[in-house]
Amino acid sequence: MQTIDRPMLALALRLAATVLFSVMLVLVKLTGDHGISLPETLFWRQVFPALAILAWLASRGDVNRLKTRRPWIHVRRALIGGTGMFLTLGVVRILPLAEATVLGFTSPMFAVILSALMLNERVGIWRxxxxxxxxVGVVVIAAPGATVIPPFGLAVGIGAAFMTALVTVQVRDLGRTEEPLTVVFYFSAISAPVLGIGALLTGSRHDLAGWLMIVGIGLTGLFAQIAMTSSLRYGKVASVIVVDYVQLAWATLLGWLIFDHLPPASTWVGAPIIIGASLLIVWREHTLARRRGSRAPHEDESIVEHVARPDVA
Structure with missing residues (x-):
């Protein structure tokens, strides 16, 4: 994919992605309040991108772009990504939006650990x-002894962040041979039938409001991924990644307006620590990548830089 340097457009697209992701998470939380099971919600979340991508390619006569020589790698990625998506959307039903969003920002920390363990990367004192x-930021938010965040919700949120980091390793590997559109399609197409079984077992009849929320989840998720991916066409990851943290502001605002929840003091203290740690990791990774100037431009972004905005949601 050719990179075109249009930084302002890249930032605008990334900002749009944060809004769309936040709206999607609100709808996920509302479907839970509406009695719609999480497996069914996830099923429709995956069906829309698969059908939309297939229809778009068919209309252009480009279905051959979905050919792959690595089907089992896509299956593995779908299993890991599906688990991550289950946790990422599931935690929204357990915790308030702001707290669930902040815990997602711990993914770069797990990416550092995984890059050292799985990719044998040398990790220095900065990272x-x-x-x-x-x-430390997580401990502050958890506020041990204050019962601000239930332990189960904290575990699901941390698990979601870990799976986001793990799936990024898989996506980076697939990205060496597959284009992003192909990766997204197979993720949705492979996981949708599995989730369909869960939807059949746990699904129920819905009124118009329920179906509108389900459709909204599929559409906002699809367009959020398109906006996020497109932002990387017009700007570098290191330039647009800071915008991802604006999602905390949207989550806090929407959580207050729709669910009448404002984060406790521990979240206001812990969130800047976690965000600061994430940005420090990204800055350090980008600095090291620039020092390795002999690498090709499209390889000049590290796994940690890509993990801040997962595509598992």
Whole structure:
């Protein structure tokens, strides 16, 4: 995919993605309040992108772009990504929007750990220090003994962040041979039938409001992914990634307006620590990548830079 340097457009697209993702999470929370099961919600979330991509390619006569020589790698990615998506959307039903969003920002810390363990990357004091800093932020938000966040919700949120980091390793590997459209299609197409079984077992009849929320989840998720991916066509990850943290502001605002929830003091203190740790990791990764100037431009972004905005949601 050819990169065109249009930084303002890249920032605008990334900002639009944060709004769309936040609206999607609100709808996920509302479907839970409406009695719609999470497996069914996830099923429709995956069906829309698969059908939309297939229809778009068919209309252009480009279905051959979906050919792949790595089907089992796509299956593995779908299994990991599906688990991550289940946790990412599931935590929204357990925790308030702001707290669920903040815990998602711990993904870069897990990416550092995974890059050291799985990719044998050398991790220095800056990044290990940022990981420890992020963990301190999590402890502050959890507020042990104050029962601000239920332990189960905290575990699901941390699990979602870990799976986001893990799936990014898979996406980076697939990205060496597959285009983004192909990766997104197979993720949706492979996971949708599995989720369909869960939808059949747990699904129920819905009124018009329920179907509108389900359709809204599919459409906002699809367009959020398109906006997010398009932003990387017009700007570097290191330039647009900071915008991702604006999602916390949307989550806080929507959580207050729709669910009448404002984060407690522990979240206001812990969130800047986690965000600061994430940005420190991204800055350090980008600095190291620039020092390795001999690498090709499209490879000049690290796994950690890509993990801040997961595509598992």
């Amino acid at each position: 290990w220090g940022a990981v420890m800093m992020g963990l």
